[in-house]
Amino acid sequence: MDGEFVPWRETKVHLLTHALHYGSAVFEGERSYDGNVFESLRHTQRLHKSAQILDFDIPFSVEQIEDAKAEALAKSGLESAYVRPIAWRGSEMMGVSAQSNTIHLAIAVWSWGDYFQDKMKGIKMTHAKWRRPDPATAPCEAKAAGLYMICTMSKHAAEKEGYADALMLDWRGQVAEATGANIFFIRDGAIHTPTPDCFLNGITRQTAIKLAKSRQIEVVERAIFPDELGTFSECFITGTAAEITPVAEIGDVKYTPGEITGNLVDDYDKLVRGKLTL
Ligand code: PMP
Numbered sequence: 001m002d003g004e005f006v007p008w009r010e011t012k013v014h015l016l017t018h019a020l021h022y023g024s025a026v027f028e029g030e031r032s033y034d035g036n037v038f039e040s041l042r043h044t045q046r047l048h049k050s051a052q053i054l055d056f057d058i059p060f061s062v063e064q065i066e067d068a069k070a071e072a073l074a075k076s077g078l079e080s081a082y083v084r085p086i087a088w089r090g091s092e093m094m095g096v097s098a099q100s101n102t103i104h105l106a107i108a109v110w111s112w113g114d115y116f117q118d119k120m121k122g123i124k125m126t127h128a129k130w131r132r133p134d135p136a137t138a139p140c141e142a143k144a145a146g147l148y149m150i151c152t153m154s155k156h157a158a159e160k161e162g163y164a165d166a167l168m169l170d171w172r173g174q175v176a177e178a179t180g181a182n183i184f185f186i187r188d189g190a191i192h193t194p195t196p197d198c199f200l201n202g203i204t205r206q207t208a209i210k211l212a213k214s215r216q217i218e219v220v221e222r223a224i225f226p227d228e229l230g231t232f233s234e235c236f237i238t239g240t241a242a243e244i245t246p247v248a249e250i251g252d253v254k255y256t257p258g259e260i261t262g263n264l265v266d267d268y269d270k271l272v273r274g275k276l277t278l
Pocket of ligand 1: 029180181182204239
């Protein structure tokens with residue numbers, strides 16, 4: 001935390017932290033497999049980029065953050081872990097303006113298994129009430145804390161009804177993503193996925209596309225409308241926490257996780273453990 005190792009229970013921030021009041025934080029979600037963070041550098045670069053989009057500079061370089069992550073992981077003694085770097089505006093000024101606030105950086109490391117229970121059975125999703133905002137309304141390329149407000153509301157509403165997650169549309173009514181993962185569909189042996197023009201183009205999403213292409217599977221990035229959901233045979237979501245998770249239903253549409261999804265789940269598992277190269 002801010003360059004020092006701090007015991008887990010002693011990590012403190014001030015009540016008037018700007019990020020707590022105004023959502024001025026950016027973060028990453030990363031996974032380490034057998035001691036190696038998958039796509040570590042790309043995550044750190046995205047953290048820096050997210051901060052720039054929110055108009056602040058993280059006072060630690062990409063290299064320093066890379067070193068700190070490795071050190072935190074080594075100190076944790078965990079081989080497989082979730083890694084959460086976060087940068088935020090501190091507490092010097094309390095108002096919308098935060099010109100003089102110190103920028104903080106912390107990296108937390110903990111053990112986190114599957115994001116969904118029984119993930120290989122395929123998760124059940126419902127439709128979210130909230131939509132991903134227009135890029136003219138919110139900085140959708142940043143992994144920014146404030147953007148997760150609608151994700152948590154959508155995920156809670158879904159969980160209350162017994163679903164694992166929710167499908168969010170974008171402001172135009174096109175299919176966008178899940179509350180913390182990107183989405184893919186399969187029809188006639190080809191993969192279809194929404195163009196990431198108002199949501200995070202996930203690192204796992206980009207990896208899944210590469211894995212599919214290396215299996216000679218056609219990948220179509222395009223606008224997908226909700227009335228098409230019933231025309232697909234398989235569906236899966238991707239994210240660092242979710243990895244590649246099959247989807248069994250969205251609302252009243254059912255999917256049967258099949259060979260393409262299964263192969264990509266296996267390929268991803270091998271890739272992150274260095275048993276497959278792209
Ligand atoms: N969309 C949202 C809203 C997310 O929170 C995440 C997880 N970071 C993703 C997509 C997937 O991103 P990645 O594959 O880089 O983890």
